[in-house]
Amino acid sequence: MARMLVKGDDLVVRLAWWEKAAGRHRDVRVPLAAVRRVTVEPDWWRALRGTQEHGRCIPGVLCLGSRRHQGGTDFVAVRPGRPVVCLELWPSAPFRLLAVSVRDDAEGRDLAGRLQRSAPEVDASTRWRQPLPVPEETDRRSAGMSLLGPAEPHETRRT
Template sequence: MARMFVEGDDLVVRLAWWERAAVRRRAVGVPLAAVRRVTVEGDWWRALRGTHERGLQIPGTLCLGTRRHQDGEDFVAVRPGRPVICVELWPSAPFRLLAVAVGSGAEGEAMARRLRRVAPETDTSTPCRQPLPVPSESEELAAGSQ
């Protein structure tokens, strides 16, 4: 299964050989400066948002690859029954969220603490993930009147 590492100034998600084949990429990397918030989600399905776009999805068994939503793309590597470390990223990053399953809640909390320490621009104002932005009603009304 995918693993998350800090390598120098980057956060890297390394994939197993079969995961690389499924998502057609060797690894996913973002600068630590792009890390916005780090949380650990006890329920794997709560880390999923948007619709499956690329990779491998077996309902109730595995979700691996990219998911698209109104705010951009997420990269996920999750399995049922495992906690998930969720790394929200600033808009300048290629993804909005990295979600990777970990072996235990303690392992996830240890990684989250480490990321909060080494990432320079981490927002610690709330321990919860932020919801996806909802388009304002005024934008919807303006689009509907045209």
């Protein structure tokens, strides 16, 4: 089973030999500075976003490999019925999310706590993962528009 380890200034997702073969991927290594948020997802299926790009997803057994969505690419190594430690990463990282199953809730909370203490730039403002940005909404916000259209200036007229 995949495991998350801290090695120096890097976070490593170490895969078993058969996971490397099934997921078509070597161990994943990202700098700890790339970790944005750490959460524990009690429902394994909530960690899955997008469609399978590389690897294997066998319903009811495991989902392993990279998944593509509008926000980028995630790397997952999850098993049904187990909690998942989710690491949101800053956009400069090769993945947007790393999701790895753990044996139980206690192990997940312990691992999440250690990773939060190890990563220098963790955003601890919320315990929940943030939703993926929707391209149309992102474009509107950058153009100075709200989701409801252009903002109307508030003028008070006296007649």
